[in-house]
Amino acid sequence: MTWLHVAKKDFHDAGRSRLLWVLTALLVLLVAGVAAIPYVLAAATNDPTPTFESGLTFLFSPIGFLIPIIGLAVGYRSIVGERESGSIRFLLGLPNSREDVLLGKVVGRTGVVTVPIVIGFAVGGVVIAALYQGFDGLDYLGLLLFTVVMGLVYVAIAVGISASVSTRGKALGLVITVYAVVDWFWTFIPMSLYWILERSFPGFEDLPAWYLLLERLSPGQALSAISLTLIDTFGAGDVDLTAAGRVAGDVPFYLETWFAWVIVLGWIVVPLAVGYLRFRSALLN
């Protein structure tokens, strides 16, 4: 198994790109900057200093917006770029299997995403600890871990796509399509079905289990569900965001949080499996 060498090489290579530094700057700005907004707003209106929880919650949605884009951007050229440049002939002329290449790329690119996340969170942590009451290290680490998992999911999707196609243009087109479907249009799927069946629009509560399952099958929703387990704060609000509070009747197993981990895992494994099957039979000439 030489995937570790591939990952290391890939991390060094991609890590020397300007992309990594742009990402780092972006994440430092994001974590430190966005987290400061509730504090600044509170100070401007002479409200009492907001709690750590509100800073963290405020941070959550820009992360959910930015990390998928970063993960996809970092991953989509990983394999097809080497096919176009011809460096894949080194990779596969050396004793690396195509599995090694795929696995090494996912690990290497996840590393590329993780470094700016960690730096961003380290700098942001100082800012947040200074501005807010009751800094909770464990919760903060939970959010960091969650962000890395989210990065991994989108890197895996992008690497799977990158392994599946023969040109960078196709990879870019597919990545954009998948992003639009998965992160933007997905909610319309259960909603449309609900409308067809019920002739009304779904509310927030008392929903059929199938509706919540369909909703949760998107990586974004599945990740939101697991964030509740990683960050205690998020589960402590008045409104029960979990399926338990929204489903009509008993909570089926597939709406329990552990199953959200299965879905998240699926979003890592399935794109890579599809990519592998296509890459395995790809002609490199």
Add this chain to the structure above:
Amino acid sequence: MGPVELGDQQMVAIQTRNLSRTFDEVVAVDDLDLEVHTGEVYGFLGPNGAGKSTTINMLLGFVPPSDGSGTVLGHDIATESLALRRRTGVLPEDFGVYDRLTARKHVEFAIETKAADDDPEVLLERVGLADAIDRKAGGFSKGMAQRLALAMALAGDPDLLLLDEPSTGLDPNGAREMRSIIRQEVDRGATVFFSSHILGQVEAICDRVGVLREGRLVAEDTIEGLRSEFDSAARLIVTIDEPTDDIVTAVRSTAGVVDVRIEEADIVVSLERDDRKAPVINAIEDAGGTITDITSADPSLEDLFAALTTDGDGTDLGVSSRNRSPGRPRATEGDA
């Protein structure tokens, strides 16, 4: 798993059986039977587009064969690709470097992947990149990239070096250094298989050559073998006003004549030796032929290569050299 042993005890480094590859109905490699012996330098020759790279791509598992099979160092190319690449050093064709990585990082990657313990600096010094070790490969010239790729191929003392057009981008000095490294590797015990579209590059170093043309092996021999075969087939092309069967019969019965053919107004005569030309001319005149022109074809190995890889059926050694001055090297680069 060691190399396959043949009946004659000769060890085989590369062996293919009916190896074929078709791309969208275009035949790139056609029924190829190759046999490269352990410890030899094998020159794989042919014009661009003859199927050399496709063959190498099949040996390395970049492209699966449409038909046929092969082994490299005893490992099946279809099922044991990883095992054969562990023992093979590859200098690929049309490769691209990692622009942002230094020469050292490239070689380190090769060494680590091969689980070898070479010193990257030693390898880079060997290929003449001592002063570029810590420079990013993105700024390398084609020749430097070629040297870098060779250093990567040398990592781990491979049993087989598979070099696809290794002289690409190298100046004459670089090509000479390349040959010297190939010799060192063979002395160490390695087998070297390399492709080229220029005969001059392989003549000085190959134990044997195989000539590929339109996906088929049209000749396979030692350089000496090819040369002697060619010397024995000296040609005389006599243009006469009206070739007749009587003239052909007369020429055929002349001592030293191997073969006679009529091509329009020409009588093409294959001779055992150069000094058999005069009796042939006498025979033609005695049989009533009026000679208008005589061309003596006495071509070089370059012409042989050109003949094998261009017009004709690949066995017609003399004729294609007829309209050129003997021994003039023929450009083969545009023959793809």
